[in-house]
Amino acid sequence: MQPVLELRGVTKDYSAHRAVDDVSFTVQRGAFFSLLGPSGCGKTTTLRLIAGFERASSGEILLNGRIINDAPPYCRNVSTVFQNYALFPHLTVRGNIEFGLRRKGVRDMAGRVNAAIDLVRLAGKESRKPSELSGGEKQRVALARSLVLSPDVLLLDEPLSALDPNLRLEMRAELKSLQQKVGITFLFVTHDREEALSLSDQLAVMNRGRIEQVGAPRELYLTPRTRFVAGFLGSINWIDGVGVRPEAIRLTRTAPQNDVRRRRARVESAVFLGNRLQVRSRTGAGELIVAEASHSEELRPGETVHLWWTAADELVLPPEPQ
Amino acid sequence: MNRVRAIALTPGAAVIVVLFLIPLAITCAYSALTRGAYFGLGPPWTADNYRRLADPLYGMVFLRSFALAAASTAICCLLGFPLAVFIARSGRRKNLYLHLVILPFWTSQLVRIYAWMFLLRETGLANGILQALGIIRAPLPLLYNDGAVLLGLVYAHLPFMVLPLYAALERLDPNLLEASADLGARPWTTLSRVMLPLAAPGIRAGAVLVFVPCLGAFLVPDLLGGGKSIMIGTVIQNQFTTARDWPFGAAMSLVVMVIVLVLLWVGAGRRGEDLL
Numbered sequence: 265m266q267p268v269l270e271l272r273g274v275t276k277d278y279s280a281h282r283a284v285d286d287v288s289f290t291v292q293r294g295a296f297f298s299l300l301g302p303s304g305c306g307k308t309t310t311l312r313l314i315a316g317f318e319r320a321s322s323g324e325i326l327l328n329g330r331i332i333n334d335a336p337p338y339c340r341n342v343s344t345v346f347q348n349y350a351l352f353p354h355l356t357v358r359g360n361i362e363f364g365l366r367r368k369g370v371r372d373m374a375g376r377v378n379a380a381i382d383l384v385r386l387a388g389k390e391s392r393k394p395s396e397l398s399g400g401e402k403q404r405v406a407l408a409r410s411l412v413l414s415p416d417v418l419l420l421d422e423p424l425s426a427l428d429p430n431l432r433l434e435m436r437a438e439l440k441s442l443q444q445k446v447g448i449t450f451l452f453v454t455h456d457r458e459e460a461l462s463l464s465d466q467l468a469v470m471n472r473g474r475i476e477q478v479g480a481p482r483e484l485y486l487t488p489r490t491r492f493v494a495g496f497l498g499s500i501n502w503i504d505g506v507g508v509r510p511e512a513i514r515l516t517r518t519a520p521q522n523d524v525r526r527r528r529a530r531v532e533s534a535v536f537l538g539n540r541l542q543v544r545s546r547t548g549a550g551e552l553i554v555a556e557a558s559h560s561e562e563l564r565p566g567e568t569v570h571l572w573w574t575a576a577d578e579l580v581l582p583p584e585p586q
Numbered sequence: 587m588n589r590v591r592a593i594a595l596t597p598g599a600a601v602i603v604v605l606f607l608i609p610l611a612i613t614c615a616y617s618a619l620t621r622g623a624y625f626g627l628g629p630p631w632t633a634d635n636y637r638r639l640a641d642p643l644y645g646m647v648f649l650r651s652f653a654l655a656a657a658s659t660a661i662c663c664l665l666g667f668p669l670a671v672f673i674a675r676s677g678r679r680k681n682l683y684l685h686l687v688i689l690p691f692w693t694s695q696l697v698r699i700y701a702w703m704f705l706l707r708e709t710g711l712a713n714g715i716l717q718a719l720g721i722i723r724a725p726l727p728l729l730y731n732d733g734a735v736l737l738g739l740v741y742a743h744l745p746f747m748v749l750p751l752y753a754a755l756e757r758l759d760p761n762l763l764e765a766s767a768d769l770g771a772r773p774w775t776t777l778s779r780v781m782l783p784l785a786a787p788g789i790r791a792g793a794v795l796v797f798v799p800c801l802g803a804f805l806v807p808d809l810l811g812g813g814k815s816i817m818i819g820t821v822i823q824n825q826f827t828t829a830r831d832w833p834f835g836a837a838m839s840l841v842v843m844v845i846v847l848v849l850l851w852v853g854a855g856r857r858g859e860d861l862l
């Protein structure tokens with residue numbers, strides 16, 4: 265099947281630096297695709313290139329197989345949910361949602377707007393101005409305003425980052441169910457690994473303008489191809505050049521019997537995290553190893569423990585190029 | 587706290603009372619008195635000064651003044667809007683451009699209007715250049731007509747339009763313009779559906795700041811219009827100077843003031859908003 269969106273060697277240069285460097289990926293129709301990376305890694309610029317707010321210095325952007333590099337934003341059938349929502353303050357909720365439909369001159373506008381309002385559960389608030397809405401409601405208006413246009417791809421620029429933590433979790437779940445309900449392709453930009461891992465069908469990890477790896481969340485977490493991906497998707501210990509995730513390390517007071525990788529270490533700190541203990545300990549050779557233990561353990565700093573794991577838990581990755 | 591507030595408010599309130607309310611009261615009183623034989627004015631009280639305004643001649647002057655002030659406001663808006671957009675988007679250079687906009691205020695308006703006379707007169711720079719280039723043979727009558735007055739009014743009042751427009755546009759979130767394009771609006775639609783509505787408070791403030799002083803202008807029509815292009819301000823000024831008819835001048839000032847206030851109230855009331 266033809267991908268709905270494809271980037272081929274897309275590069276964006278500014279006078280001082282290269283924001284996006286030879287980025288290529290494809291997004292299948294109906295997928296929830298995330299661009300994950302630290303701030304300044306080029307993920308938002310990539311999104312803006314697809315929306316048409318910026319022009320690529322080189323490379324090709326294809327929407328439904330057609331190159332759209334030179335098409336202005338108003339000629340691309342993609343729509344953006346902005347980080348600050350960018351709702352029109354002079355228009356009501358209904359006016360905001362109608363805005364795009366009016367430009368297209370569609371028939372049965374009222375019906376489509378009502379359906380969009382129902383979809384995001386804003387019925388009864390149609391005549392409010394954005395200033396009279398809560399953060400979560402603004403978010404839903406922004407979603408409805410874009411979704412009502414049935415874009416080929418919905419571009420979401422860190423849409424959850426402006427919400428407080430509890431609401432963020434709630435909206436995360438809502439976003440996923442919304443995407444499954446409408447079946448529209450979502451391209452989601454975030455720096456939050458939990459968001460990316462929990463929401464995405466496919467995700468691309470970006471670093472310094474480049475794509476480090478593309479794949480399903482489980483694949484990226486379990487078999488990262490670079491140390492950056494391994495470290496960005498979860499905490500990791502680098503022991504003798506191999507990576508071991510804290511949750512893969514078992515911690516006992518007595519030495520393990522079977523043939524496993526092991527270290528003896530002294531506990532430096534044991535931090536209670538509610539459902540588990542995070543234990544930082546140092547080996548005789550001075551290596552710092554972070555492990556997780558059951559919260560029922562009582563560990564004191566200075567205590568000697570045995571840390572062990574199996575070869576299957578190790579991630580063998582080449583060192584990062586400087 | 588209340589004492590601090592009272593102390594802080596007193597000088598400003600005193601200025602308003604002494605320099606605005608008292609003169610206004612004096613003007614009201616003058617407008618109902620009779621002019622003296624040679625100088626000054628005195629009893630008896632009369633409404634004659636107001637009756638004389640019913641003369642169609644003054645009606646024509648009122649209409650001309652309104653038309654010129656309205657045209658100046660419209661031209662200032664058309665010229666000022668793109669300028670304000672440009673300044674609001676020029677990043678670190680904003681302050682430099684804003685200073686350039688208000689730079690003319692560093693010189694007296696009188697001097698600047700005289701400069702225009704030197705530019706526009708028959709032997710002036712504009713005619714000189716046009717003749718030197720062979721575009722015209724005889725000098726054009728650029729000075730002492732409505733066109734020159736309009737030019738002078740626009741020139742003198744453009745900054746009063748640019749500054750409030752800039753203030754409104756500077757607050758405009760650039761994401762809103764991107765969102766508009768993103769939702770399918772072409773540039774002209776974004777201008778009319780997003781930019782203009784959101785800049786409307788600035789446009790209204792600028793329109794008031796330009797229209798009101800243009801309506802009362804006397805320096806520009808006097809110098810650039812010669813005797814030919816008469817506005818209310820010129821007529822009022824004449825009553826207080828050459829004609830020495832202070833009561834009539836006072837009556838005319840008050841009528842203009844009331845008309846302007848009514849216009850502002852109607853304009854603001856229709857929208858249910860404040861005057862500015």
